[in-house]
Amino acid sequence: MNDQIRRMNVFSYNDLQEIVKQNVRGGEGEVRCRDYIGADPDGLPFNAFGLNEMQPGATIPEHCHADSAEFYFVVSGKGIGCHKGRRFAVGPGDGWLCRIGETHGILNTEVPGQVLSFVSVFFKK
Template identity: 35%
Template sequence: MVIKEKDALKITGENPRGGKGTIYNYRYLDKDEISTPLKGFYVNELLPGSEIGYHEHIDDEEFYYILSGKGIVNDNGKEMEIGPGDLIYTPFKEGHGLKNTGDEPIKFAAFIVEG
């Protein structure tokens, strides 16, 4: 199966996870379309000045792979700069948030896996 970028469902989110600003989610696959514990595969664009609010993953874990842009991740209360090529891994029962501190969107692939 091949899913073209033009065929991914674009969803606009405001104030993601209690943060601020705008995020564009491109849904390539959702849990109902996958036969594994993967809950979804998305490519996201967090616009400049926007942030995903800090949140915990109680029954799943999440991976963000940064494709472009730069920002600051809150990884369980520890903040650090991120950029292209970085992987943010949030295991079960841990939390994270993401701020775009740059002049371009942070584009990242997100994988969510059931616990």
């Protein structure tokens, strides 16, 4: 990505660094992450905005954050969302807000061979 486009705050999927995480929060499998906006850009009211691609069978079990809320938004694929001990089916266009201290997670265990993509946004306390 050239410097002029970067200064305009335009982000290209292929230009973002892919971070591969194994067994996120004690879960199973691999999640590939790309952070479009990192911690505290220009004082915006959130900590991070990223795209996560859960590989087939990957899980992020219920967990919580003491210092931030998190919003999950499913872009593609079908899975199971978790929030405060409840499990529910999720698919493209579905989202849920997890307030500070609330348990939440997401499971890509419903469709064999599928990649489940979701956006996560962390909001400051």
